[in-house]
Amino acid sequence: MATLNRKDYIKRSAIWGFIVVELAFFAIVGDVMSVSDRTFLSLDNMLLLLKQSAPIGIIALGMTIIMINGNIDLSVGATFALAAIVLLDSLTWPFMQALGDWAIPLAWGFALMTGVVLGAINGLIVWKTGVDAFIVTLASMLGFRGLVFMYNGEQPTSHLNWTLVDFAEAQFLGLHTATWFLLGVALILWLVMTKTVHGRNAYAIGNNREAAINAGIRVGPHFMLNFMLIGFLAALSAVIFYSESGSVNPNDGMLYELWAITAVVLGGTKLAGGYGSIISTLGGVIAIQLLRKGLGHIGADTQTVNLVIGLILIGVLFLDRQLNRQGKEELKI
């Protein structure tokens, strides 16, 4: 790992600074305007915030790796929905019902396997055809959604399993199950990206693909592995969320890809690849959720959230460009 320079420190701490500003702003404004009788900074509220960050958050963490690799995945929303359907539907299969609670890990396994397979399809196509990941996953976003509808038409798929619900609603050391998964995934991916050869090579490939290929790094299998990983994570996100809610609509997960990308970009990961961090993405995820909740807390309409997040995303891009400018001498092209 390289030592950071000053600009890196500024960039990496920016998202946490932003979170602190948000916290202070919403706490103070909420207090002054006394629009809400609950305190924004209460522990319960913060714990809930973390829990609510989990579904998009887990996907965004995977998206970080994909983007560091120099790719993008637009199909995660559809993968999310299909994994959810597999999870809930498989619990109703006769042989599964005969298994009692033992069906649960099996159903999780089916759902996660679904995610991995869909990811592998994306990865394999990107690797073997050389078509840009943007186009491949744009198309599979439609295709996977087709599979979702094939499963159960436009009907919702529902199945409540109380053991699952209990598990999903459980709190351990104060944190909800979903939060534990979010933090666990963040920790593991952080280790992968900073400590393992696979993670370091992901940076190298995104940074300078040509150099990586010349150095003998096998770029194709690498892509494929990372697409399988994000498929797995999209499915994991679905598994956690739908264990609790127990009902999935075929349109669920739409636009999740865009939310995840927003969180990743907010966390400072470069769209061109080669630069980014798992921890900063976690910051991006929390910042977005905080904005949602905070605006609600001070009585702003929920719709304002979209407006603000969109403008912040553009603002971040603008600041990043200003930070990277070369000054007056640069070629005006």
Add this chain to the structure above:
Amino acid sequence: MAQFNKSDIGALLAKQGILIAFAVFMIGFTLANPRFIELDNVSGVIRSSAILGVMALGVTFVVIGGNLDLSVGSMMSFSTIVVLDLHDKLGPGLAIVAMFALTLALGAFIGFLVGYLKLNSLIVTLGMLSAIHGLTLTWSGGKNMDIADKSGTWFAFFGQARVMGVPVPILIFALLAVLLSLLLAKTPFGRKVYAVGGNGQAATFSGIPRARVVFMTYLLSAFCVATAGLLQASRSMGSQNTVGQGMELEVLAAVILGGASLLGGSGTVVKTVIGVLILGFIQSGLLLVGLDFYVQYIVTWIIIILAVWLDVAAKRGRLWSPIA
């Protein structure tokens, strides 16, 4: 196979692959169900594709100019909601003018960010997707919009009327397609769009105002979106806030299917229209032969990947990617 020159076939497929695929589909569906090619069905398909098609025309310019526009779906919802809301307040004429002005202002804002500030278009339009959605919800207060007196207005003309037997949406789509095709293929502006998307640096070195050209492509895209919003509003006379949600990606799919490269510099209006029609006819054809609607998604998936793959393969001269 041996007597054919492989690279010739590759070149032909790459160049005219989309037309060949289109022809195969049309013939296949017609054989499966002769009703497919009947005027009623064809006209129905084009009519239901018109809104998507009009948006795709504008995005074609943006993509050829080397950028992306993911905000068109969200912008179309905005136009629809705004024109419906203003209809009852200002009357149809003023409402349409105001809606076009507002939508163009949004397009100008995006064009400014991408063209003059040179920000990455994918992120900018992603941000605008969200921001415009918020704007729409703020405008409508989250409620559905409806025209109160649906029969006492000429507003329904754009979406529902026929002129000489042809539905107006088809006429507008066709008219715009012809005009924009001429603009892109025949005018200095069109030439500049190709140059800027093909090689922005060389365009600058040739004295082409790159920022202004990019700006104009977004303005044009916004104009098309406003027109699509008008058609949508006029057809349904009422709308949800999310009417255009997800269309940005369908539009992009149509443009890519038409053969425009995401790197910019290639594509034509005619090809985009074919891309739109293929999507429309697949949908209709699959329904007519008795397949469920979701099959179109899966078929579209496969077609897009095959189309782009063939294109990429022809350019690099080999089918499989050289990546190890």
Add this chain to the structure above:
Amino acid sequence: MTEQTPVLRLEGIVKTFPGVRALDDVSFSVMPGEVHALMGENGAGKSTLMKVLGGIHAPDSGQIFIGEEPVVMTSPMQAKASGVVFIHQELSLADELSVAENIFLGELPLKGFGRVDWKKLHADTDAILKTLNVGFDSTKRVGDLSIANQQMVEIGRALTVNPRAVIFDEPTASLTDAEKVVLFDVIADLQSRGVGIVYISHRMEEIFRITDRISVLRDGQYRGTLTTAETDEEEVTQLMIGRKLDLSRNESHHEMGDVALEVRGLSCGALYQDVNFSVRRGEVLGFYGLVGAGRTEIAETIFGLRTPSAGQILLDSQEVHISSPIDALRHGISLVPENRKSQGLVLGMNCRDNMTLPQVDDLTAGPFVSDGAEIAIFDQYRDKLDIRTPGWRQIVGNLSGGNQQKIVIGKWLSMRPEVLIVDEPTRGIDVGSKSEIHNLIRDLAAQGYAVIVISSEMPEVLHVSDRIVAMYSGRVMREFTSEEVTEDNLIQAISGIAAEKVA
């Protein structure tokens, strides 16, 4: 030396591309501990030869030997494994990663669970950095290093294997003099360890400073090997260009008109400072200097692509302010840019559209571009410049380099400029087309254009220019008339040797 086996030997290498015999029976060998220069003009086949050696191109015939063993190169990886390593001109590093990660790119040491063995990685890297004697440590982010230090990282990468031969491709292109000294020390160290060095460069001064032998390629053919100590620049140059230098001097003279363009005290930050020159109608003014001396940046400023920090630009004695290429075109200034493919042409467009691009606004009939007007212009300049293309519909990317360059020149000539600036007119163009373009430039001057030619190739500057401005490190060192210029004083001026004399 005769007793020894060469570390690397190429024998009878032939490589043809459709229509071109890029390498024609080239043989070449490097002894252990020898620095062997490989020279030749652009397009002489040096880079193709290196690609054959690196396994990127397979030769049609011929054999590569490492020591006494024949090898078949299939990839840069495999070349490295067999002990042949390349230090490319364009560095291939991952900016965001550390020095250590770059040096062991693709070969990071492992411990359990796929983890990187950081301890071993940094220890191994430190050992390599120590032999290179550099002042940065293994955790530094490569993007934060100077170009010279990045090059050291690249060299460090070569040392992860025990290299038999190291190939340096124009390694000093962007180095300062002090940095060059460090590089030459490293090369000397490699030499003392018995590594064979292939040194590709255009810079005579360096060649004579560090190499033992010089091999020359011309038009894809091996032209001979000279012992550095027993030859001189003239002999090498003659081998390279196949004729005596003096013959290629510009000796044509014709009427010159008024001063068309004058530049006074022009500066642009750190890029160049206090530049003064003028060019008359009917005159070719040459700019000669090393890459990075500021020549291209001056041209870009005059063309409105950079904002000067001080100074004036005068056209016909009137001061003008040029803030964009559009302004420049309006004032009758045209620039044929340095990099044909990235700046000169839209490669996916056809010949005609490329040629008429700057004036497409004026070639209209009603709202539409007039086919007839465009084709008329294309035909006119196709004939004038003798551009060989099947027709205007031909996609420019499919033309040869020479014809592509003529399209770019045609594009700017058709604007009928007062001042034509041509940056590296013959880069990457075969020898035949080269002299055509040179003659063309002379003709343009004779027709009354004021022409500025920027070039890194001395024979070219000498051949086409009436006067020559020599630049070094952002400053004009000296201005020569074609009578007073000699190869010696020109080299001195651009390598900074004359700097002390002038000051």
